[in-house]
Amino acid sequence: MGLQEKLRREARTLADKKEAKATPESKAARAAEGRGTYKAQQAAATGTSEKKRRVGTKMVPLPSDYIVPERDAYLTPALECRHLGIDFGGLHAVENFNLTVGKTEIAGLIGPNGAGKTTVFNLLTKVYQPTRGTILLDGMDTAHMSTDKVCQLGIARTFQNIRLFPSLTVEENVMIGLHNQVRCGMWSGIFRAPRYWLAEREFHRKSLELLDVFGMADQADAVAGSLPYGAQRRLEIVRALATDPKVLLLDEPAAGMNPSETSDLMDNIIKIRDQFQIAVLLIEHDMDLVMGICEGIVVLNFGKVIAKGTPDQVQANPQVIEAYLGVQDEEA
Ligand SMILES: Nc1ncnc2c1ncn2[C@@H]1O[C@H](COP(=O)(O)OP(=O)(O)OP(=O)(O)O)[C@@H](O)[C@H]1O
Numbered sequence: 001m002g003l004q005e006k007l008r009r010e011a012r013t014l015a016d017k018k019e020a021k022a023t024p025e026s027k028a029a030r031a032a033e034g035r036g037t038y039k040a041q042q043a044a045a046t047g048t049s050e051k052k053r054r055v056g057t058k059m060v061p062l063p064s065d066y067i068v069p070e071r072d073a074y075l076t077p078a079l080e081c082r083h084l085g086i087d088f089g090g091l092h093a094v095e096n097f098n099l100t101v102g103k104t105e106i107a108g109l110i111g112p113n114g115a116g117k118t119t120v121f122n123l124l125t126k127v128y129q130p131t132r133g134t135i136l137l138d139g140m141d142t143a144h145m146s147t148d149k150v151c152q153l154g155i156a157r158t159f160q161n162i163r164l165f166p167s168l169t170v171e172e173n174v175m176i177g178l179h180n181q182v183r184c185g186m187w188s189g190i191f192r193a194p195r196y197w198l199a200e201r202e203f204h205r206k207s208l209e210l211l212d213v214f215g216m217a218d219q220a221d222a223v224a225g226s227l228p229y230g231a232q233r234r235l236e237i238v239r240a241l242a243t244d245p246k247v248l249l250l251d252e253p254a255a256g257m258n259p260s261e262t263s264d265l266m267d268n269i270i271k272i273r274d275q276f277q278i279a280v281l282l283i284e285h286d287m288d289l290v291m292g293i294c295e296g297i298v299v300l301n302f303g304k305v306i307a308k309g310t311p312d313q314v315q316a317n318p319q320v321i322e323a324y325l326g327v328q329d330e331e332a
C-alpha cells in the first residue's frame, strides 16, 4: 500500500472515530457546515432523514453474491452485467462492471461526474457495443444485438438531455414508443384498411392510458416542446414506458425539477414499478431521490464499481464518502 493510500485510510479512520463519538447535535452542526459524514451532510443539505425513505425492502443475497429484493429472489433477474467494459482509445471508461437488478427492483447507479454512468446505459442499450463482458436481459444474452433489438426485447431509456420530438404533440410522442407493440402492415397503412383504423384506435387508447400514469392525459394534444421542463421529463418516461419494457433506464430523471416535482417523481417511479411490475435502474445526483426509493445501489468512480449494497450500506461506505466529498479535514 502506498504512503498516500495509508494517509487517506488514517484520515478516514480518524474521521469515522470522531463521527462515532459526536453527539447528534454536534453531528448536525458539523454537517450544516459541510463537514462530517456524507450521510449527515446529505441530511443537512436536503433535509433528508431516515423517515423520508419510501421503501423498506428486505434485500437477500443470491448465490452470485448480489443482493436483490426478497420478492425477486426466485425470479430471473431483469438485468445482469458481468465484467462489462468499454475503452475509448486509452481510456477505460467502464471496467469490470458487475450488476444484478431484480425483476421488480428499483436500483440506483450513482457516482461523481464523469464516472461512467451514462456510458453504462449506452452499453445496455447498445449505443456502444461493449469491449468486454456480458449483458443478460431477463436471462437472455444481448451480445451483438442492435439498439432496436434490445428495445424490442424489453429495455427502454430516457436521456440525460431531453430527447423528444418537440414539434409533435404529446400523444404523437407516446405513439412513437407504441410502434414497438401495436403493428399494422404497410399496405393496411397505405390503403387505410380497417386494420389500420383499428390500430390507430388502439394507439390512441394506449397513449391516453399511459399518459394517465402521470396525470397528463388532458395534455395529449399539446405540442411537446411547449410543455414546462418537468412535464417534458415526465413525457420522456411515458414514451419509454410505451415500448413495454422489462427494464426502464432513467438517466437523471429529476434533473432540473423543483423539490415538489422531484417528490412527485419519486412516488411515480414507485407507482410505475408496482403497476407494470418492471425493474427500474436510475442514474441520479439527487441523493434524496436515490436514498428515498432505491432498493439496491451501485456506485461508480472512474469507471469502476467502488461500492454496492442497500442505501444504508452505501451511505456508510468510506470509499463512497471519499469519492463524493474527498477525505474530510477534521480539526481536533
Ligand atoms: N464516445 C466517447 N468517446 C470518448 N470518451 C467518452 C465517450 N463517451 C464517454 N466518454 C468518456 O467516458 C467518461 C464517462 O462519461 P459518462 O458520460 O459516462 O459519465 P457520467 O458518469 O454519466 O457523468 P455525468 O454525471 O456528468 O453525466 C468520461 O470521461 C467521458 O468523457
Ligand SMILES: [Mg+2]
Pocket (backbone or CB within 6 Å): 117, 118, 119, 160
Ligand atoms: Mg451522465
